[in-house]
Amino acid sequence: MLAEIITIGDEILIGQIVDTNSAWLGTELSKIGISVKQITSVSDDKQHILEALALAEKRADIIIMTGGLGPTKDDITKHTLCEYFKTSLIVNDAVLQNITSFFAKRNRPMLEVNNKQAEVLANCEILFNNHGTAPGMWIKHNNKVFISMPGVPFEMKGIMMDFGLDKLKRTFKLPFIYHRTILTQGLGESFLADKIKDWEDGLIAKEIKLAYLPSPGMVKLRLTAKGSDKQKIKTTVDAEADELYKLINEYIYGEEELGKTPPTFQSIVGEALTKHNKTISVAESCTGGYISHLITSIAGSSAYYKGSVVAYENEIKIAELNVNPETLKTYGAVSVECAKEMASGILKKFDTDYAIATTGIAGPTGETPDKPIGTVCIAVATKIEVTAQKFIFGTNRVRNIQMAADMALNMLNKAIK
């Protein structure tokens, strides 16, 4: 089954935004057995959209459009679609109700222009938008399926996750595709590849594809097989995944499941703390609040997270975290000694079961002869002991902050285990 993605909007063509919708759709569609044949980005121009639609219809069975459904004047997609399908716009009462309650919930007045968002193609089925106002539209035409959605990534993803992907699975006879996506941290892509080389070589004969999906500090390994014999495919892939666990168990921190939000270090921390009924606090220097942000981005984190101190200044490390001025003088703020005192200090202050602390040089300035940019010390404290490790990440500030936060949370996970 072939799909084509058409993204509409001048902002993509002049490079003002990077088209991340297509990559997300490509991933999600291929997971359910639909191959993306082409991605086409066109301007907010009626004639151009019409031509793109006609060509896409020749190439693909499923045409997915994003963009051009906002309430303002530069959005012309709906009228263009009316012309393409020789239909007209009608007000959909359920959508109007959805929009009205969207504004009511936010205590905001509704404008005439928002009413227009309840106008949908007469020949469409609605894919409700639980995250915004403009709905998705599903149109059957010449035995092909056309889906039109707003371009705001979070709304588009919501519509696909809530309704679109399921409806595609029900509408088309798709091959069975089975994935296992194993999440690793602590070993670079090429070292990982070297460690699992022999195992990887054996996958070809079993018709299993392996993909390395690296991101800073982490590598996802995705095993994929497809066909019609569900049980056989599942058994073969699962057996190979078991082998992989044996080879690199210490680097695996979780697994991604289809249709579920992938686990993150902070979600695993949250589950573990909830399960053991334990609490946590954080003392941050170089990560500047990012660890606290990751922890509190999890719904329900107030059950186990009490609070943090972000201590950028040394005086705050001393006054709030009880770091000994002598430690700062002897070892410097970026030291395992300081990290340990910070972790112990916040644990006591906020009376929690666990605490993590970070101190380092995120960059781009601040390096010393023996402490290059990317040097980060991370400590984990429990009521019994406090341990710390020193890392040297890279030279990019934002990535150093991310990698330090991930490492700190994973160290905590291991401590809880």
Place this chain on the structure above:
Amino acid sequence: MLAEIITIGDEILIGQIVDTNSAWLGTELSKIGISVKQITSVSDDKQHILEALALAEKRADIIIMTGGLGPTKDDITKHTLCEYFKTSLIVNDAVLQNITSFFAKRNRPMLEVNNKQAEVLANCEILFNNHGTAPGMWIKHNNKVFISMPGVPFEMKGIMMDFGLDKLKRTFKLPFIYHRTILTQGLGESFLADKIKDWEDGLIAKEIKLAYLPSPGMVKLRLTAKGSDKQKIKTTVDAEADELYKLINEYIYGEEELGKTPPTFQSIVGEALTKHNKTISVAESCTGGYISHLITSIAGSSAYYKGSVVAYENEIKIAELNVNPETLKTYGAVSVECAKEMASGILKKFDTDYAIATTGIAGPTGETPDKPIGTVCIAVATKIEVTAQKFIFGTNRVRNIQMAADMALNMLNKAIK
């Protein structure tokens, strides 16, 4: 002058990589007056590439291809191009020399497969690759220009910056394109449209295009005009931008410049604090460290940022931020009263010139009859006064946190002004 970008590679279609090359090319081409008509992403498939080329040649004057020139894939792309242009591959001695020295410099052995990268189309001019091995190729064909480059972003950018963009400027008589992109916060897309309706209606006669680019809590407004009379176009657009400032001045927080990193609330805060030599601290509840993270993501923030307390628990609000227990009893933790005390508390504790504080219900649970999910109170304190406002954002936890953080930083910006 119209261009089409063709990106070649299965990894784009299955969503394994996000196509950032096209956005970069879109930006750089529009700066020199070339409009990108379409972006097409196709698979590593000969027939599909041939069709894409034929269609692109009909639509555009300049066809820019990226991808498919690596040492493993070049059989597909280069041979496909040979077929399209009815030409053959020849070894280019200068390129071979370049590749040989590339490996020599890095002390790496050269493989047979690397020799093949010196094979180029017989009808092309070389665009040297100073950052890798596969060269760019410039082909004139049917009065159109085709450029083929490797897909690795930094090699592609290098080739364009070193040779491609200059050669395009010398080859074509290009119109002048002028953009102004104005950043607004605090007014939804439809309310903004309503406010500037009359002004917007007047743009057509002046041949200025307006685009609304919304993201959570913010809307970018982009004015675009093109033609040959540089001065006239610039004057006309700038005059309209001035009018726009008069209409919605209170919502404008900055402007984006093509080719520069766009300003963010935290970068504007950073510049303002640096300029006035002032310091800041933060007390966060519902934003859970995100404001501190945004502030510290800016390089050099240690000059003005001292630290934060993330006080998720009420006891921490009382003990660390000096919030009066009576305030919590009377108004609750989610109240402008509590936000004000938190801001004053952290300002005093960390002895800074400014402080911001947030307290709210990020969701998905925690709502009360009079405080729905998304209710957030934000306070800004100076040494003289403390002000606070109550907002009701949406129902999505992550977005509520983002919107509250952006709003808090923008309120601080206004206070500094």
